[in-house]
Amino acid sequence: MALSQWLMIMILFIHSSSSGRLLWKMKVHVHEVQEQRAREHLKLHSASMEQAFEGNMEQPLDHFNHHKNSTFTQRFFVNKVYWKCPHGPVFLYIGGEGPLTQFSVLAGHHVSMAKKHGALLVALEHRFYGQSIVPGGLEIQNLQYLSSQQALADLAAFHLHISEKFSLTCWNIWISFGGSYAGALSAWFRGKFPHLVFGAVASSAPVQAKLDFSAYNTVVGHSLLDESVGGSDKCVEAVREAFSVVEAALFGGNETQVGKDFDCCETPKSPEDRTELLQVLADIFLGTVQYNEEVGPLTVAYLCDIMTNQSDEGAYRRLVKLTKIYLHTLGHTPCLDVSRGETISELNRTSDSGIPGYRQWFYQTCSEFGFYQTCEDASCPFSRRLTLQTQTQLCPLLFNIPQSTLPANIHFTNQYYGGEEPRTQQVLYVNGDIDPWMALSIVRNGTSDDHRAILIHSSAHCADMNPATTRDRPSLTHARQEIERCVSVWLKRAELEHRI
Numbered sequence: 008m009a010l011s012q013w014l015m016i017m018i019l020f021i022h023s024s025s026s027g028r029l030l031w032k033m034k035v036h037v038h039e040v041q042e043q044r045a046r047e048h049l050k051l052h053s054a055s056m057e058q059a060f061e062g063n064m065e066q067p068l069d070h071f072n073h074h075k076n077s078t079f080t081q082r083f084f085v086n087k088v089y090w091k092c093p094h095g096p097v098f099l100y101i102g103g104e105g106p107l108t109q110f111s112v113l114a115g116h117h118v119s120m121a122k123k124h125g126a127l128l129v130a131l132e133h134r135f136y137g138q139s140i141v142p143g144g145l146e147i148q149n150l151q152y153l154s155s156q157q158a159l160a161d162l163a164a165f166h167l168h169i170s171e172k173f174s175l176t177c178w179n180i181w182i183s184f185g186g187s188y189a190g191a192l193s194a195w196f197r198g199k200f201p202h203l204v205f206g207a208v209a210s211s212a213p214v215q216a217k218l219d220f221s222a223y224n225t226v227v228g229h230s231l232l233d234e235s236v237g238g239s240d241k242c243v244e245a246v247r248e249a250f251s252v253v254e255a256a257l258f259g260g261n262e263t264q265v266g267k268d269f270d271c272c273e274t275p276k277s278p279e280d281r282t283e284l285l286q287v288l289a290d291i292f293l294g295t296v297q298y299n300e301e302v303g304p305l306t307v308a309y310l311c312d313i314m315t316n317q318s319d320e321g322a323y324r325r326l327v328k329l330t331k332i333y334l335h336t337l338g339h340t341p342c343l344d345v346s347r348g349e350t351i352s353e354l355n356r357t358s359d360s361g362i363p364g365y366r367q368w369f370y371q372t373c374s375e376f377g378f379y380q381t382c383e384d385a386s387c388p389f390s391r392r393l394t395l396q397t398q399t400q401l402c403p404l405l406f407n408i409p410q411s412t413l414p415a416n417i418h419f420t421n422q423y424y425g426g427e428e429p430r431t432q433q434v435l436y437v438n439g440d441i442d443p444w445m446a447l448s449i450v451r452n453g454t455s456d457d458h459r460a461i462l463i464h465s466s467a468h469c470a471d472m473n474p475a476t477t478r479d480r481p482s483l484t485h486a487r488q489e490i491e492r493c494v495s496v497w498l499k500r501a502e503l504e505h506r507i
């Protein structure tokens with residue numbers, strides 16, 4: 008994609024973004040670009056979209072209370088073009104915190120493996136996301152049925168549904184795949200339902216719930232230092248300096264000037280809006296590191312070139328320039344939205360007409376996972392004002408979940424799944440060492456027959472799941488080969504176990 012196109016998209020993001028809103032939109036965009044690429048890839052290989060078909064199934068709204076008989080309609084996708092009927096394996100692609108599309112069974116590394124192994128491809132959209140939302144489902148009283156445990160029970164019911172539909176037997180070996188939160192679901196599905204799924208690939212999977220996820224920004228700092236992706240000491244120093252100057256000016260009586268310099272829609276007068284500006288600026292860096300080299304020229308190397316450019320005087324000016332580059336390049340000059348009130352009303356929207364999945368995922372952070380990307384730790388290069396408190400205070404405000412209950416919610420999740428020691432067998436955890444989420448995943452091999460881990464040098468979030476390209480680093484290509492080897496070993500092992 009051309010730089011100008013990317014910049015235009017970034018402008019659209021920044022226009023209405025703050026407090027994680029920008030980061031969330033960057034993610035939505037990355038998925039869109041990946042789908043566009045998948046579309047081109049399909050054309051190139053004269054495959055067609057018609058290979059995928061969409062289906063729906065009725066699911067209990069509450070798997071754990073049979074007195075309640077409400078149901079909802081859950082969407083899934085199937086591609087049986089590669090399937091070697093009747094005994095070929097089943098590759099299950101698990102949907103996460105956003106809408107699923109037919110590309111879930113048409114493109115990606117799991118699809119190329121399905122071709123090789125003659126697998127039936129199936130994918131299930133996560134409840135409460137995309138089109139799998141109960142009417143009125145985003146109202147507070149319904150959100151109690153949005154949880155990873157319900158989602159795993161949906162997967163078990165889906166297993167039965169597909170097995171009946173395609174007359175599958177125990178000869179059809181299931182392998183699950185997923186990335187990010189869905190990567191964790193992939194590992195947990197194997198952990199909780201080992202009789203349904205024989206092996207699981209978990210890409211960039213944060214299996215450990217964490218209230219204060221300060222390590223996220225520690226990794227962001229390391230990645231900005233990492234010369235293998237274009238980072239440097241100078242870059243991190245410049246980022247630190249820029250944030251400390253912006254903060255001092257914002258809170259030292261110069262907010263009008265700062266608001267002008269950064270083209271804010273309104274002067275950030277209230278302390279909340281001033282903090283929101285700091286969050287928006289930080290989000291540019293967070294999103295870039297998390298999706299380094301995924302889409303377009305927005306990379307660590309590109310940010311660091313701007314932040315260390317000697318032609319521009321002072322770190323503050325460079326940060327202003329960086330922000331302006333996103334805002335102004337196309338002569339289309341929206342302003343930077345730094346209103347905390349706007350963020351809150353976006354999160355409070357129950358119609359899902361806003362940013363897909365934003366409200367639902369925030370609910371899951373309050374009720375299950377935490378994952379708040381704070382900056383109170385000295386290793387964080389941005390502003391200390393990005394606190395746990397500013398994020399968790401939204402839980403009671405939006406969902407009536409008291410802040411005091413968050414530690415127990417997160418503790419329960421770790422108790423239930425095993426946290427940093429999930430003790431899962433035949434699970435392959437794949438992470439990139441640039442990706443901040445690796446801090447809550449599994450990056451070391453287990454003992455003997457336990458899980459296995461692959462840590463990909465200089466690789467970002469979920470990069471291994473994409474189809475291979477000629478631009479891939481050797482470390483990524485090698486990791487994909489390792490994943491393929493592992494999946495082949497599982498399938499052979501399953502076959503042997505059946506013979507015995």
Ligand SMILES: *[C@@H]1O[C@H](CO)[C@@H](O)[C@H](O)[C@H]1NC(C)=O
Pocket residue numbers: 074076
């Ligand atoms: C659901 O349960 C209610 C009472 O609990 C009952 O009146 C209703 O007929 C049930 N609906 C279905 C579809 O079974």
Ligand SMILES: *[C@@H]1O[C@H](CO)[C@@H](O)[C@H](O)[C@H]1NC(C)=O
Pocket residue numbers: 255256259260261264
């Ligand atoms: C406020 O901005 C003006 C003009 O940029 C500058 O001269 C002054 O030092 C700033 N004051 C503070 C407290 O940052």
Ligand SMILES: *[C@@H]1O[C@H](CO)[C@@H](O)[C@H](O)[C@H]1NC(C)=O
Pocket residue numbers: 312313316317318319
């Ligand atoms: C550095 O800044 C100068 C002046 O703004 C610009 O001409 C040059 O292209 C920049 N270099 C990089 C690497 O961004």
Ligand SMILES: *[C@@H]1O[C@H](CO)[C@@H](O)[C@H](O)[C@H]1NC(C)=O
Pocket residue numbers: 351352355404405
């Ligand atoms: C969220 O929306 C509900 C219903 O429209 C409203 O009653 C509530 O005050 C809103 N909460 C916030 C924090 O804006």
Ligand SMILES: *[C@@H]1O[C@H](CO)[C@@H](O)[C@H](O)[C@H]1NC(C)=O
Pocket residue numbers: 450451452459460461462
């Ligand atoms: C795990 O073990 C395999 C070989 O058994 C090795 O290739 C791989 O590098 C190890 N992974 C890590 C993260 O050490």
